[in-house]
Amino acid sequence: MKRKFSEILLIDDDQITNYITQELLLDMHVGDKIMVQQSGKDALDYIKGNWLPAKREEVGTRLILLDLNMPLMSGFEFLDHFSAFQMKDVRIFVLTTSESSRDVEKASQYKIEGYLVKPLETNPAFVEEMQRQLAIE
Numbered sequence: 774m775k776r777k778f779s780e781i782l783l784i785d786d787d788q789i790t791n792y793i794t795q796e797l798l799l800d801m802h803v804g805d806k807i808m809v810q811q812s813g814k815d816a817l818d819y820i821k822g823n824w825l826p827a828k829r830e831e832v833g834t835r836l837i838l839l840d841l842n843m844p845l846m847s848g849f850e851f852l853d854h855f856s857a858f859q860m861k862d863v864r865i866f867v868l869t870t871s872e873s874s875r876d877v878e879k880a881s882q883y884k885i886e887g888y889l890v891k892p893l894e895t896n897p898a899f900v901e902e903m904q905r906q907l908a909i910e
Contacts, residue, residue, distance in 0.1 A: 778804035778864075779833030784816040784851065785809075785840040785868065790891060794838065794868070797893055803903050804836065812843055813851030825858060834862045838889075841869040841876060852883045866902070868893070 781804040785791050791809050798807055810816035816837075824835070837855075841848035848867060855865075867880045867888045880888050886902070893899045 777802065778836040780804065780806045780808065781836045781838065782816060782819070783807060783809045783838045783868075784811075784813060784843075784848070785838070786811045786843045787840070790840075794893055797899070798903075801900065801903055813839075813846030813848065813854075816851060817846075817854055820855070820858065824860065834864060837863060837865040838868040839865060841867060841871055841880070849879060849883075852885075856884065 781798060783791055783794055783798075785794070788811075791811075795807050795809070798804060808819065810819050839848045839851060848869070852865070865883075865885045867885055868891060869876070869888075870891050872890055877888055887898075889899055889902065
């Protein structure tokens with residue numbers, strides 16, 4: 774049986790991007806449960822209410838796809854808050870339109886698995902990376 778992420782959390786304020794990304798993920802069969810939050814704050818609230826406390830039974834590896842440029846709370850601010858949870862079995866990918874070397878360098882300071890540039894439907898690295906992540910689970 775093919776391995777899947779137990780849950781995928783897509784954090785992006787762009788509804789069109791969210792739709793396209795969800796369709797790609799469903800076509801790739803990498804996870805059955807895909808949740809979308811349109812701000813970092815909403816995502817943190819979701820995580821606090823559904824993924825914490827960490828004492829809950831192990832549910833497998835989760836995936837977060839995180840945009841950097843969002844109103845109210847940037848992806849970097851989300852990462853600052855998320856790191857306090859010290860959660861295991863969560864893989865985070867930055868998913869952004871920014872190709873700025875400054876953003877890439879800043880993102881590398883966090884515990885992320887990779888930095889992917891949108892649009893995903895034209896980025897072959899996305900499919901390869903998802904397959905690699907599931908293989909090392």
